[in-house]
Amino acid sequence: MKIGIDGSIFVFVGSGVANYSFNLVKNLLLIDKKNEYRIFYSSLRRPKNFYYLDELKKLGAKIYDYPFPPTLLRLWWGNCHLLPIEWFIGKVDFFFSSDFLRPPTNKRTKGITTIHDLTWKIFPQFHEDWIIKAHEKKLAKTIKYEDEIIVDSLNTKKDLIKYYPEIDNKRINVLYPGIGKEFKIVDDKERIINILKKYNISFPSPQSPIPNPFLLYVGAIEPRKNLIRSIEVFNELIKDEKFANFNFIIAGRAGWRKENIF
Incomplete structure (x- = not known):
């Protein structure tokens, strides 16, 4: 089979959705040697992040790289719904998307998409207007094309059923994200202590090798992450x-409307 994938999100390396999408594709290429993977990629920004494509190419993916600005794709696919993805990557049996856009496809192409959450629907005050509109348009097309839907959690599936009862429940599949090899238990106690001291994580006493208990958050620092309530x-x-004696450690880049948190 020929499987098409929208890889434009890869340019946002470091974000949750980009990491999810890249690692999903990477691991599919590692374990599946029977099917052909065609990756559509389009961006004029952040050329330093294009190494993602080189890694996937080495694993056997076919890369279709186009220098289209995001605004043009939003016009073609989001607003006008023109130019099916097959124009750019050729005929495919399945097409997977996990970004704001769901490009049009030929009738015989089966669509698959990941919906990570519905916070833009349930808590619109924490999102920019253009993001809300983009998600609304993508979901409308997902429903129209009767795509198979992947969700990260049972809670997101329940939200979809609640707010979009027209979606067939059987098309909503809960698939929990995997864990990258870089996430592992560190046994080097000296290294652990040095890191804790570097970030001023408190210890019960100067002689203690064990820090005080702490809660850790890692991610973008912005209101939609529920950080204000957590604090x-x-x-x-x-x-x-x-x-x-507990500490609350917040680590991540400053995001949208961060002022209220800081």
Whole structure:
């Protein structure tokens, strides 16, 4: 079979959706040597991130790279719904997308898409207007084409059923993301202690090799991550003597509307 994939999201290396999409494609290429993978890629920005494509090419993927600006793709596919993906990558049996856009496909091409959450629908105040509109258009096309839908959690499946009852439940598949090899337990105690001290994570005493307990958040620092509420809850938690020595560590890049958090 020939499987098409929208890889334009790869340019946003470091973001959750980009990491999810890249690692999904990478691991499919590692374990599946029978099918052919065709990756559509389009970006004029961040050329330093294009090494993602080289890695996938070495694993056997066919790369179809076009220098289209994102605004042009949004006009073609988001607003006008013109130019099927097959014009750019040739005939495919399946096409997978996990970004804001769902390009048109030929009638015989089966669509597959990942929907990570519906926060843009349930909590629109935490999203920019253009992002909300992009998600709305993509989901409308996903419903129209009767795509198979992958969700990261049972909660997202429940949200889809609640807000979009017209979707056949059988087409919503809960597939939990895997764990990359870079995530592993570190046994080097000296290295652990040096990292903890580097970031001023407190210890019960200067002689103690074990730090105080801490909660860790890693991700973009912005309101839609529920950080403000998390901080409020943590401030209440440490009023209890049992949790008074806990730390709350927030690590990540500053995102949209970060001012209220800082």
